[in-house]
Amino acid sequence: MIKEILVYPHPILRQKSKDVESFDSELHTLLDDMNETMMYRGGVGLAAVQIGVLLNVLIINIPIDDETNLENRDGLQLKENLIEAINPIITHKDGTQVFNEGCLSIPGIYEEIARAQHIIVEYFDRFGNQKTLETEDFMAVAWQHEIEHLTGHVFIENLSFMKRKKFEKEWKRELKEKSKKASRL
Numbered sequence: 001m002i003k004e005i006l007v008y009p010h011p012i013l014r015q016k017s018k019d020v021e022s023f024d025s026e027l028h029t030l031l032d033d034m035n036e037t038m039m040y041r042g043g044v045g046l047a048a049v050q051i052g053v054l055l056n057v058l059i060i061n062i063p064i065d066d067e068t069n070l071e072n073r074d075g076l077q078l079k080e081n082l083i084e085a086i087n088p089i090i091t092h093k094d095g096t097q098v099f100n101e102g103c104l105s106i107p108g109i110y111e112e113i114a115r116a117q118h119i120i121v122e123y124f125d126r127f128g129n130q131k132t133l134e135t136e137d138f139m140a141v142a143w144q145h146e147i148e149h150l151t152g153h154v155f156i157e158n159l160s161f162m163k164r165k166k167f168e169k170e171w172k173r174e175l176k177e178k179s180k181k182a183s184r185l
């Protein structure tokens with residue numbers, strides 16, 4: 001089922017998520033709903049907290065570059081590339097990279113954020129099998145972005161003081177515009 005995505009500065013987005021304890025059908029439904037919601041909204045990653053569920057659950061699906069597919073030059077998200085991560089932790093990080101990030105909870109905003117270039121993560125899949133993944137580049141950005149959500153933080157909190165101030169001002173104005181449009185209905 002497609003769920004509503006909480007929009008910044010929703011107070012739930014500031015809360016810390018808790019570990020999943022049972023790998024049951026409820027968890028599987030949550031993961032399926034998250035994937036449907038992420039695909040519907042055109043995201044590459046989603047944390048459970050973004051649909052209001054305070055559990056350490058995230059999904060990532062990095063699009064592949066497919067030069068032969070003229071319909072979708074932005075890349076394809078294949079079901080077999082979907083990562084479902086339960087109770088993830090980063091056990092190692094090194095290097096630095098700067099990436100222009102966006103977030104389904106702050107739609108339309110893109111900012112350059114510095115993060116580790118290379119990471120190792122440990123997590124469980126939907127059946128409770130333990131996994132280890134070593135990754136870098138954009139995939140490492142996605143993991144760090146989603147894990148940050150689970151700690152009750154969003155990517156714009158990494159901006160410098162001045163850039164953050166500018167963002168907050170612009171965002172307030174945008175939310176006002178959106179509510180004006182909504183009240184016209």
Ligand code: CO
Nearest residue numbers: 102103104105
């Ligand atoms: Co996000």
